[in-house]
Amino acid sequence: MAKKTLRVRQTGSPTRRPQDQRATLTGLGLGKIGRVRELEDTPAVRGMIAKVSHMVEIVEE
Template structure:
């Protein structure tokens, strides 16, 4: 399976609780932090939910 890199580019302050939890589930805690995940439907759905807070690229 392919991998994707997810980088947090915006703050989670003043965001709904479910978006904050999604960022935590992705492993993102700080702006600028990058994590690598498998390209699964679950991960892509989570990224889609917080797409305004993160940037993605294929690894």
């Protein structure tokens, strides 16, 4: 069975955000507006997305 994945797109800028939120974006493999990453759907990744939910969106396939 294939692992479930999420496609995440960055919609907000990390400029003038707290350091921990910038680090979370980097951990997700993001950093520039419009960048899209396909990530494994795990509780850890879901938590990271929730932390920066105002700067990212989940893209529907």
